[in-house]
Amino acid sequence: MSVENVVYIGSKPIMNYCMAILSSLRDESRVALKARGRAISTAVDVAEVTRNRFMQNLIVENVEIGTEELESEGRMRNVSTITIVLKK
Amino acid sequence: MSVENVVYIGSKPIMNYCMAILSSLRDESRVALKARGRAISTAVDVAEVTRNRFMQNLIVENVEIGTEELESEGRMRNVSTITIVLKK
Helix, strand or coil: CCCCCEEECCCCCHHHHHHHHHHHCCCCCEEEEEEECCHHHHHHHHHHHHHHHHCCCCEEEEEEEEEEEEEECCEEEEEEEEEEEEEC | CCCCCEEECCCCCHHHHHHHHHHHCCCCCEEEEEEECCHHHHHHHHHHHHHHHHCCCCEEEEEEEEEEEEEECCEEEEEEEEEEEEEC
């Protein structure tokens, strides 16, 4: 399943991403949260805080994990990824 | 779905958990990886490394995220959780 409405999770404060999600769900019924590496834990926090504090009717429609190859300092290394699809 | 065969992911090296998973899959067809907080990213790494390097026929059967209340320094705080079910 491909969701066009995507919020990329990085190292900003969790609330920034919660606000981006709430804003993106004004016009859409689904949003995909995508993160890599250490930000994966943050993505789960963002999904849970949004559901528990801001939008109790949000459901976790799908969670997928995977691996991407990234070039870092001239060599390839693998990094884990997560995609969490929230639906209102 | 409840899986009795569980590996709890913490702050040990990834390979320790991969070995625990491979060992637990000798007698069982499924294993659940469980992690909280910052260890969530490690759990995804462990699942991906086990699938990509050690057991290519493993599939990610289910991924669930959630929230648990923990007591920390005398007050309750919420911590995110993940459960990843791998099936051979």
